[in-house]
Amino acid sequence: MDYSYDLRGFILSESVSLRKFRLKKLIDELKSKRGYHTELISLYIPPNKVLSDVTNQLNQEYGTASNIKSKTTRKNVLDCITKTTQRLKMINSIPDNGIVIFTGAIPQNGQGSEKIEQYVIIPPKPINIYKYLCSSEFYLEPLEEQLAEEESYGLIAVDRGEASFAILTGRNLQILKTITSGAPSKHDAGGQSARRFERVIEQLAHEFNIRVGEYANKLFLEVKNLKGIVIGGPGPTKDKFAEGPYLDYRLKDKILAILDIGYSDETGIKELVSRAEDIFRNVRYVEEKKLVQEFLGKLSKDTGFAIYGEKEVKAALNNGSVAVVLISESVDIYKVTVKCPQCDYTEDKSVSGKDISKFRAEINSLTCPKCNTPMNIISEKNIIDEIGELADLTNAKVEIISTDTEEGAQLLNFGGIAAILRYKSD
Ligand SMILES: [Zn+2]
Incomplete structure (x- = not known):
């Protein structure tokens, strides 16, 4: 399974809270990945690195890993290195912020169930270290530092x-x-x-x-x-x-x-x-409170400048009338499209963020209602990413609202998605 994340942020709607949210979510997910042995590779490549030097080091690491005694560990590590090298070959030039590749043999369901998972990340800020590390977990500190460095x-x-x-x-x-x-x-x-x-x-x-x-x-x-x-x-x-x-x-x-x-x-x-x-912690809370209060104020005056609900907000984003979208951090839902490889039967599923890993791991147990063949995931998108992309098209801001304030909790009464408009859309 391969996942790509470009975390440089959406160009226009560049919102600190959205960028932080996406990075934090990814870090949390990668943190939960543990191997039974040192079968997880982390590779940080800064923008100024020469790609052929990286490939050369990977070749050397391959040689070293060939001496690993345990047969399973050896195979898993060699597979990970090969997959990393293959991924590098697909890169023409290193992005301005560098690139981070995590490749690991991740147990899906107990020992012996490891599958190679690969995560390719363009970080939100330039990375300045070169690092190759093979461990039983992914090395995430440099990304965590970027998360802390927003303000x-x-x-x-x-x-x-x-x-x-x-x-x-x-x-x-x-x-x-x-x-x-x-x-x-x-x-x-x-x-x-x-x-x-x-x-x-x-x-x-x-x-x-x-x-x-x-x-x-x-x-x-x-x-x-x-x-x-x-x-x-x-x-x-x-x-x-x-x-x-x-x-x-x-x-x-x-x-x-x-x-x-x-x-x-x-x-x-x-x-x-x-x-x-x-x-410092309070600064953001005050911002969040003000945003939600502005929304509630406009809503109570019935001015038509406040709307809520996923469908309504998406429609307003599409016609360009949104100034700011407020999304609760607890609205962590993936729209997953699954497809039957046999008869092409396709279905959209809603999966919560906390269940998504399990859903991916157990996708083979989901069978086609028409022909009983195990289904495949053909696409998945987090609703917050989806709204971020829509917002980017019309220069709307996106603010992720925590549930730590009373106002943040109130936002949940509106489905956790609301917007303040630039002008009335109807
Ligand atoms: Zn089918």
């Missing part, structure tokens, strides 16, 4: 005398810079009057905040997909900085929280990361 947050830890900047992308924390003000401490007051000293200190604090703002603007404005900014610090400086005229308005709009933390150096940044986790 970035800017972090600023700031105090009177010091400020640190970092970008958090997925689990990857990049500490960019720590700057210091060089402001005098209270001990340096010397003979000056307390009031005069106070003014000097204030002026210096203001100047330092200007510098912090300049650094933040330079570092964060160019970050793609910057979802928000979190500011923290031990004293009142963080509030003055956040409220004052220091940050570019585009960044100011993205301030998610101002937090009390103990430090303004790298330790402070790490403190911010651990304190801000809940805030």
